[in-house]
Amino acid sequence: MSELESFRDGVRTTRDGAILQVTLDRPKANAIDLAASRRLNAIFSAFRDDPQTRVAIVTGTGEKFFSPGWDLKAAAAGEESDSDWGVGGFGGLNHPRNLDKPIIAAVNGIACGGGFELVLGTDIIVMEEHARFALPEINVGVLADAGTIKLRRRIPYHVAVDFLMTGRWMDAAEAKHWGLASYVVPSGQSLARAREIARTLADGPPLLYPAIKQLLRHSEMVPEHAAFSAVQKVIRSEDLKEGARAFSEKRAPVWKGR
Numbered sequence: 389m390s391e392l393e394s395f396r397d398g399v400r401t402t403r404d405g406a407i408l409q410v411t412l413d414r415p416k417a418n419a420i421d422l423a424a425s426r427r428l429n430a431i432f433s434a435f436r437d438d439p440q441t442r443v444a445i446v447t448g449t450g451e452k453f454f455s456p457g458w459d460l461k462a463a464a465a466g467e468e469s470d471s472d473w474g475v476g477g478f479g480g481l482n483h484p485r486n487l488d489k490p491i492i493a494a495v496n497g498i499a500c501g502g503g504f505e506l507v508l509g510t511d512i513i514v515m516e517e518h519a520r521f522a523l524p525e526i527n528v529g530v531l532a533d534a535g536t537i538k539l540r541r542r543i544p545y546h547v548a549v550d551f552l553m554t555g556r557w558m559d560a561a562e563a564k565h566w567g568l569a570s571y572v573v574p575s576g577q578s579l580a581r582a583r584e585i586a587r588t589l590a591d592g593p594p595l596l597y598p599a600i601k602q603l604l605r606h607s608e609m610v611p612e613h614a615a616f617s618a619v620q621k622v623i624r625s626e627d628l629k630e631g632a633r634a635f636s637e638k639r640a641p642v643w644k645g646r
Contacts, residue, residue: 419459429474447494457502481509488598494582
């Protein structure tokens with residue numbers, strides 16, 4: 389039973405214990421306008437700062453679209469591409485600040501343009517077998533900025549260049565082949581699988597997941613020896629001692645997050 393549910397600006401949130409579910413709910417395709425982007429930014433900032441919420445899931449309503457990205461109807465009505473989309477950029481996950489909790493994407497359909505960039509901002513991707521990815525901005529002479537920056541870090545260089553320069557589609561099987569999708573599941577089952585993963589993470593050691601994200605991010609930019617400075621908080625933690633005690637006593641650990 390959810391503890392809290394809300395709906396505003398085309399974004400629905402549901403909290404179930406330590407798990408936050410964020411659902412794009414803007415028929416027909418879950419396109420994101422300025423209000424929805426700012427709402428997503430507010431949601432992810434609150435998630436970052438709430439010690440009681442440990443894992444987030446992002447998904448869309450319907451069976452065809454996760455999200456096509458920017459709402460072109462809003463653009464036609466005067467919304468500018470250089471608008472203030474929120475502190476984390478378009479959709480809240482392009483460049484979030486210090487968001488070190490795990491986020492799972494349950495990709496229920498087409499994710500292209502800014503919708504695909506939103507997926508790239510998550511940590512674990514569950515993709516339904518009919519879902520597809522694309523960055524078609526090249527076809528209208530627009531740079532997919534967040535996609536260009538992030539995609540090369542996720543898949544091999546030549547695959548990323550081909551994908552970016554042709555604007556072609558990538559199906560679930562290819563995404564899984566290149567490691568872009570963590571899991572491919574039958575149609576209609578991405579959210580159920582994402583919730584299984586979220587429950588596992590929510591029961592895990594709270595200090596380790598932020599440490600893993602920090603280390604992965606930090607070690608992309610610094611030499612290996614410097615990256616080890618980020619592990620000191622975990623090494624000196626009470627949770628590390630509790631994990632060792634629980635193992636020796638053959639019981640489940642009781643994590644304190646310190």
